[in-house]
Each structure stands twice: as structure tokens, then as C-alpha cells.
Amino acid sequence: DSGVTQTPKHLITATGQRVTLRCSPRSGDLSVYWYQQSLDQGLQFLIQYYNGEERAKGNILERFSAQQFPDLHSELNLSSLELGDSALYFCASSSLAGALSSGANVLTFGAGSRLTVL
Amino acid sequence: AQKVTQAQTEISVVEKEDVTLDCVYETRDTTYYLFWYKQPPSGELVFLIRRNSFDEQNEISGRYSWNFQKSTSSFNFTITASQVVDSAVYFCALSALFGNEKLTFGTGTRLTIIP
16 A cells, blocks of 8 residues: 555546546655656656645646645546546655755655546 | 566575576666565565665675665566465666655565475
8 A cells, every 4th residue: 555545546537528537645745746647648647736736837738637635635526528538647745855855856656547438 | 767677577486506697777867776675475575675776785684685786777586495485576667866755666576485
């Protein structure tokens, strides 16, 4: 168990629908990252939050949004779903560690949420 | 921009053979981290190693070893005496050294160990 909890593990839905993926980071970690893993795109960075604030944005579609709550859990909202959104969505967390410290930039990943859009 | 290239899409070796997974990176940062992650068939991503750009010493951990060469922008991963449990997809990744930055991943190498 990595300490990063993602729910649901599996989700099957139809095109046009909206889903919410949830992530609880490891205890003490302030940064949360969302990645999408698909067969054709590999592991793509979507978005990063740090202590409730958006820190970095990657290849996240406008139909997708995320937030990090005061208790540090994060949600990724996917709307107007298309077949191509079918993928494994990973959440990862990292601690606030000084550069060159043992934990710096080491992302701990959850088990992922597998989304299937039919 | 950062880029990580893992040219080997799939590798198959017979158990007990040694195997090397290649990783080449591009970055404009003068300081950075390099990583390897393992994704076994169960799907989770498991951290294996982090290396910073200051330290070009090779590292060995059991059957695993890593060769970092700044001159060729490479960070290769060797498994000695491979085992079936080593079958997985292996990802090389890169991040800036400061600021809790995101990781940029390569496309991964699927390693199959044949018993």
C-alpha cells in the first residue's frame, strides 16, 4: 500500500457523461499530481496542486478540471466524456522536501482509476 | 522543454540473462533529477531510484544497477540475473531539481522475462 488512495478503482460510463475521480494523498504530503495513462499517449501529466493551489498545468483538456480541498484530498472532474478519454488515471503525491533531501520530487502513486467510456 | 526517450518499446530475455534498459533525456535545466519507476502487471507505479544531476556515480542495489552519464544524457538501468518477477513496464522520468516539480516520463519499456 503506497499510502495514496484513489477511488473508484474502476468506472464504466457512457459518452457525454461526467465523472469524478478522488485522491487522498499520503499523510503529510502537500502536493498532488494527476496523470493520465493511455495506450497511445503514455503517461501524460495533467495538473499539480500544492497545498490547495494550482501549481502547474500540463496537457489537461478544458473538459477536465481539478481541485485540492483544505484537507488536501483532490478530485479530478471529467465531463462530456469521449471514447478517447478511456484511460488509467493516476494520482500521486509528494512531500514538501528541500531540494536534495531524500524525499524531494519523489512521487508516490496511487493504484489508479481505470475509466472506460462506452 | 523536457523530454525523455526510451527507444526500446519491448524487450524479452530468458530468465537469468542480464538486460539493460536505455534512457536518454533532454533538458535545458542545469540541475535536475532522473528517476526510474516500475509498473508491474498489477498496474501500480513503483518508485525505484532517483538520481540528481550532480552525482554521476553509478549505483547498485542488489540485482539492479544504474549508469548515469551526463556527457551522453543517458541514465540506463541494468538488471542482472533477471527473474520472472522483473517482468513489467519500466519508465524513466525527469524533473527539475528545485521546486517540487512534476515528472516528465518516457514512453516506457515493456520487459518480459521468459522462464
